[in-house]
Amino acid sequence: MTQISTAPSLPAYLAKPLAAWRGFVSRLRSVMPKGLYARSLLIVILPMVILQTVVTYVFLERHWQLVTRQLSTALVQDIAAVIDVHNSYPQDKNDDTLTRIAQERMNIDIEFMPKGALPPPLPKPFFSIIDGALSNEIRRQIGRPFWLDTVGRSNLIEIRILLDNSILRVVAYRSAAYASNSYIFLLWMLGTSFVLIVVAIAFLRSQIKPIVRLMNAAEAFGMGREADFHPRGAREIRRAGYAFIEMKRRIERNIEQRTAMLTGVSHDLRTILTRFRLSLALIGETPETHDMQKDIEEMQRMLEAYLAFARGDSGEAAARTDMREFLAGLRGEAERHGADVGVSYQGDPIVMVRPAAFKRCLANLVGNALSHAQKISIDAQRDLRFLTINVDDNGPGIPLERREDVFRPFFRLDASRNQDQGGTGLGLAIARDIARSHGGDITLGDSPLGGLRATVRVPV
Numbered sequence: 001m002t003q004i005s006t007a008p009s010l011p012a013y014l015a016k017p018l019a020a021w022r023g024f025v026s027r028l029r030s031v032m033p034k035g036l037y038a039r040s041l042l043i044v045i046l047p048m049v050i051l052q053t054v055v056t057y058v059f060l061e062r063h064w065q066l067v068t069r070q071l072s073t074a075l076v077q078d079i080a081a082v083i084d085v086h087n088s089y090p091q092d093k094n095d096d097t098l099t100r101i102a103q104e105r106m107n108i109d110i111e112f113m114p115k116g117a118l119p120p121p122l123p124k125p126f127f128s129i130i131d132g133a134l135s136n137e138i139r140r141q142i143g144r145p146f147w148l149d150t151v152g153r154s155n156l157i158e159i160r161i162l163l164d165n166s167i168l169r170v171v172a173y174r175s176a177a178y179a180s181n182s183y184i185f186l187l188w189m190l191g192t193s194f195v196l197i198v199v200a201i202a203f204l205r206s207q208i209k210p211i212v213r214l215m216n217a218a219e220a221f222g223m224g225r226e227a228d229f230h231p232r233g234a235r236e237i238r239r240a241g242y243a244f245i246e247m248k249r250r251i252e253r254n255i256e257q258r259t260a261m262l263t264g265v266s267h268d269l270r271t272i273l274t275r276f277r278l279s280l281a282l283i284g285e286t287p288e289t290h291d292m293q294k295d296i297e298e299m300q301r302m303l304e305a306y307l308a309f310a311r312g313d314s315g316e317a318a319a320r321t322d323m324r325e326f327l328a329g330l331r332g333e334a335e336r337h338g339a340d341v342g343v344s345y346q347g348d349p350i351v352m353v354r355p356a357a358f359k360r361c362l363a364n365l366v367g368n369a370l371s372h373a374q375k376i377s378i379d380a381q382r383d384l385r386f387l388t389i390n391v392d393d394n395g396p397g398i399p400l401e402r403r404e405d406v407f408r409p410f411f412r413l414d415a416s417r418n419q420d421q422g423g424t425g426l427g428l429a430i431a432r433d434i435a436r437s438h439g440g441d442i443t444l445g446d447s448p449l450g451g452l453r454a455t456v457r458v459p460v
Contacts (some may be wrong), residue, residue, distance in 0.1 A: 036208060036211065037204060037205070037208045040204045040207075040208065041200070041201065041204060044197075044200045044204065045197060045200070048193060048196065048197070052189060052193060055189070056186070056189070059185065064129065065129055065133070068129045068130055068133050068177070068178055069133045069137075071176060071177045071178060072130065072133040072134045072136075072137050072177045072178075073137050073141075074176075075108075075134070075137075075172060075176050075177045076134065076137040076138055076141050076142065077141065078102075078106040078108060079108070079138075079142065079159065079161070079168070079170055080141045080142050082098065082102055082106075082110055082168070082170075083142065083161070083163065083168060085098060086098060086112070086163075086168070087163075087164075095110075095112050098110070099111070107172070107173070107176065108170055108171065108172040108176070109170070109171040109172070110168060110169065110170050110171075111168075111169040112163075112166045112167070112168060112169075113160075113166060113167040113168075113169050114166060114167070115162075115163070115165055115166050115167060116167065118145060118146070118147040118160055118162055118167070119147050119160070121147065122148070122149055122151065129178070130150050130157070130174070130177055130178040131148065131150045133177070134148060134150070134157070134159070134177055135148060138159070138161070142161060144161050144162055144163065145161070145162040146159060146160060146161045146162070147159070147160040147161075148160075150174070154174070155173060155174055156171055156172070156173060156174060157171070157172050157173070157174055157176075157177060158170070158171050159171075159172070206233075207233060207234060207237075209232075209233070210231070210232040210233030210234075210237045210238075210241070211233070211237060213229060213232070214229070214231075214237070214240060214241050214244060217229035217244065218244060219439065219459075221248055222439050225317075225318040225352060226317060226318070229241070229244075229245070231245070266303070269303055270300075270303070273296055273299060273300055273303070276292075276296050277293075277296060280292055280293055280296070317354065318352050318353060318354050319352070319353075319354070319355055320350050320351070320352060321350070321351055321352070321353050321355050321358070322349050322350060323345060323349045323350075323351050323380060323382070323387070324345050324349040325349075326355070326358075326359070326362075327343045327345060327362075327378055327380060327389075328343065329359075330343075330359070330362055330363065330366055330378065331343045331378065333363070333366075334366050334370060334376060337370055339369075339370050339373075339374065339375070339376055340374060340375045340376065341366075341376045341377070341378065342376070342377045342378070343377075343378045343379075343380075344377075344378070344379050344380070345379075345380045345381070345382075346380070346381045346382070347381055347382030347383060348382055349382075351382060351387050351460050352460065353387075353438060353458070354434075354437075354438070357434045357437070357438075358434065358438070360430065360431075360434060361430070361431045361434040361435055361442075361456065362378075362389065362391070362431075362456065364427040364428065364430055364431040365391045365428075365431055365442075365454045365456070366378070366391060367427065368427055368428065368454075369391060369392075369393035369395065369451075369452070369454075372393065372395035372396060372451075373393035373394050373395030373449075373451055374394065375393065375394045375449060376391065376392065376393050377390075377391075377392040377393075377447075377449060378390070378391055378392075379392070382460060384460075385459060385460065386440075386457055386458065386459055386460060387440075387456075387457070387458050387459075387460050388455065388456070388457045389455070389456040389457075390453055390454070390455050391453070391454045391455075391456075392447035392448060392449045392451065392452075392453045393447060393449060393451040393452055394447070394449040394450050394451045395451040395452060396451065397446070397447070397450075397451045397452045398444060398452055403444040406428050406444070407428050407429055407432050407442075408429065409426055409429045410426065410429075411429075428442070431454075431456075435456055435457075435458060438458040438459075439458060439459045440456065440457050440458030440459060441457060442454060442455065442456050442457075443455050443457075
């Protein structure tokens with residue numbers, strides 16, 4: 001009996017929050033920076049911003065409000081004392097003595113105005129601690145109707161309090177009820193944060209630059225180009241750079257050994273074929289020797305194809321190549337074989353490729369089209385990142401399910417192509433190997449001409 005185990009499902013009350021959380025994480029990942037430099041800056045700057053936000057909040061909530069509340073309390077105490085003296089002790093006719101004492105001892109200007117209605121309330125400012133602190137203290141200590149203006153004159157505060165027989169008008173400096181030097185703290189904090197961020201950006205740039213150089217050297221080596229690379233930066237980055245250099249040397253040494261071995265094999269086999277030709281030349285021209293001569297030429301052609309595939313043309317250095325002239329030369333060679341070839345090119349014509357290898361890649365594609373079509377079109381376009389070349393023909397094409405098979409070494413698609421055409425089955429394999437050695441690839445598709453489209457796409 002077969003038992004089917006299923007994972008336990010989440011309760012309904014957890015499914016929706018979990019789905020919402022996953023959606024939030026997915027959206028957050030989509031907007032997060034992808035580069036190492038940007039992520040490093042985020043790691044440095046984000047904690048600093050959070051810390052400063054918390055410090056600012058605590059400072060505003062606790063220290064700033066506490067100091068402002070204490071100053072407001074002291075100012076309202078002075079005003080309450082003036083009111084008590086005015087109500088409890090006889091004064092001169094115009095309260096000149098009380099006004100003088102308030103100005104000299106309390107540093108406030110007072111005036112007893114005739115009794116009447118207080119002005120209408122002013123709109124409260126959006127962000128002002130002093131307005132709330134003074135209003136609370138006046139209600140707590142004096143408990144009379146009042147009017148407050150903390151906005152009209154930036155350096156002064158005006159307070160009007162309704163008394164039994166008059167209105168007390170008080171004008172005081174804003175600093176008497178407000179911790180004005182708190183802005184200096186904020187400016188210092190923002191200024192030092194800016195300096196720290198600039199230093200962090202400069203430091204991170206110097207640390208990220210060796211990683212970028214290592215990445216560029218690896219990409220250049222992967223595309224068959226020589227890069228001037230010297231390890232720099234932190235110890236771990238230098239170790240990674242030295243490991244890359246050692247790996248590069250081992251790969252180059254293996255390639256040199258393989259190339260030397262293939263050169264020796266090629267020399268030995270060509271020597272044997274040359275002896276065969278000399279033997280046939282001494283025998284003389286007969287129908288039998290003619291067939292043997294054709295077999296030797298076929299063996300020579302197959303040998304060259306095998307060696308080219310095994311060698312991969314990897315020993316050539318990349319060079320600046322004019323693609324317009326490059327494609328014009330391919331068109332001339334194809335037209336000498338009687339084909340109708342059209343060529344178009346868009347973009348900057350100068351491209352860094354290995355000229356002989358890249359010519360062999362495109363020549364294999366054009367030669368493959370020449371074997372099965374009468375009309376060929378070569379369209380090339382270069383943008384900031386890639387060189388794209390489309391080779392179209394009006395031949396019979398290749399079935400969709402067999403288009404990857406034709407890139408396998410020694411694979412021949414004789415059933416869908418001309419039966420009379422011989423070959424080693426290495427043309428497209430060599431072409432793709434060369435394209436990939438440049439960091440690109442070759443793909444096959446349907447051509448607007450009705451046949452096959454071969455697309456070469458390599459980075460520039």
